[in-house]
Amino acid sequence: MKYLSAFLIIVCIGINGCSEPSKSYSLVYVTDANIQEMEVYKTDLTNEPIKLFGDTSYYVYGLAPSKDGRSIYFRDFKGSTPDLRKYDVKSGEISDFIATEFKEGGMDMTKDGCVVYVSNKDSEKPEVYYINTKGEETRITSNDFWELSAKFSPDGKRIVFSRQITSPDSTDVTGNGELFIYDLKKKVETRLTDKKGFDALPDWSPDGSQVVFHGCVEGGCHIFIINRDGTGIRQITNENDNRWPRWSPDGEWIAFTSTQNEQTDIHIIRPDGSEERKITKSPKREEIAEWILNID
Numbered sequence: 001m002k003y004l005s006a007f008l009i010i011v012c013i014g015i016n017g018c019s020e021p022s023k024s025y026s027l028v029y030v031t032d033a034n035i036q037e038m039e040v041y042k043t044d045l046t047n048e049p050i051k052l053f054g055d056t057s058y059y060v061y062g063l064a065p066s067k068d069g070r071s072i073y074f075r076d077f078k079g080s081t082p083d084l085r086k087y088d089v090k091s092g093e094i095s096d097f098i099a100t101e102f103k104e105g106g107m108d109m110t111k112d113g114c115v116v117y118v119s120n121k122d123s124e125k126p127e128v129y130y131i132n133t134k135g136e137e138t139r140i141t142s143n144d145f146w147e148l149s150a151k152f153s154p155d156g157k158r159i160v161f162s163r164q165i166t167s168p169d170s171t172d173v174t175g176n177g178e179l180f181i182y183d184l185k186k187k188v189e190t191r192l193t194d195k196k197g198f199d200a201l202p203d204w205s206p207d208g209s210q211v212v213f214h215g216c217v218e219g220g221c222h223i224f225i226i227n228r229d230g231t232g233i234r235q236i237t238n239e240n241d242n243r244w245p246r247w248s249p250d251g252e253w254i255a256f257t258s259t260q261n262e263q264t265d266i267h268i269i270r271p272d273g274s275e276e277r278k279i280t281k282s283p284k285r286e287e288i289a290e291w292i293l294n295i296d
Helices: none
Strands: 007-012 025-031 038-043 050-055 060-065 071-076 083-088 094-098 104-109 115-119 127-131 137-139 146-152 158-165 176-183 188-191 198-204 210-217 220-227 241-247 254-260 263-269 286-293
Touching: 025 060, 060 104, 060 286, 071 104, 083 104, 115 146, 127 146, 127 158, 146 198, 158 198, 176 210, 198 241, 210 241, 241 286, 254 286, 263 286
Parallel strands: 007 038, 104 146, 176 198, 220 241
Antiparallel strands: 007 025, 025 286, 038 050, 060 071, 071 083, 083 094, 104 115, 115 127, 127 137, 146 158, 158 176, 176 188, 198 210, 210 220, 241 254, 254 263
16 A cells, blocks of 8 residues: 555444444544645544644554544654654644654554554664653564564553564565564563464454454455464455454454455454445545544
C-alpha cells in the first residue's frame, strides 16, 4: 500500500450490530478521498461526517490511538525519514512524539504510558524498543532481520511483533515473515507462527489469549487467529485480499482492510468468520483501521 496524503476518518461502529452503540468506540482509518490535503472526520454512519482538522503538512500512514481515546499517534512520511507524531483529540494540536533522523514506526502504548516502537537508530534494520513509565528505554531485539508492527498485550506484560526472515532460497528479507512474542518480565522471546508466507501486523484479543494477524502467500493475504501458545490457528477470511486486522475492545469484531479490484475498503467481521460487513464505500482508498474510545 502506498503512503499517500490522507484523510483520517473516525467511524462509529455499533457494538454487537447496533446502529447506535451503547459503548462509544469508533474506527480510525486513512483515505485519500481528498488527495490535496489530509483531513480528519467523525461520523456515526448515519449523519454527515464531522470534520476535525485538515492540513497539508503530513503524510499519514500507521495509526495508534491511546487507550484513553485522548490521542492518536501516527507515522508521518512527510520528511526524509518517517517520524512518530501525536494528535490531541480534544485540542486538535499535533506535536512530535519521536522525531529523529532515523526511521521510526510500528508503535503502541499501554494505559500507564509504556511505549513500544521500532527504529533503525542502532542498526541498519529496524529493531524493537521498549520505554517504561520512568522513560527508560531498552532495546528488545538485536539480530540481522527486520522487525515491525509491535503491539502490547492487554496487560502490558508481553509484546507481539513481526519479523521478516530471509527466505531459504533468496536474500530477499520480505520473502517470509513470522510472529514472535517477547515476555517483558522473563526477557524471553518465543516464536508464535511457523508457516509458509508472510505473517504480519498482529493484534491481541482483549483478554490476551489470542492474536489476530494477516498471513500472505503468493496470490494474496487473509486474516488468521492463533492462540497465544501457538495452537489453534484458523483462517477467518476467504475472499479478496485482506490485511491489517484490529480487534475491537469488546472482542466482538475485527476490523481489517480488504482489497477488491484494486479498491481498498474497511470491513468488520466476527472472530468466528461470520457477519462480514463492508464499512466504507467510496471509490477512493480507505485503509488501516484502528479502534478508538470516544471521549465526547
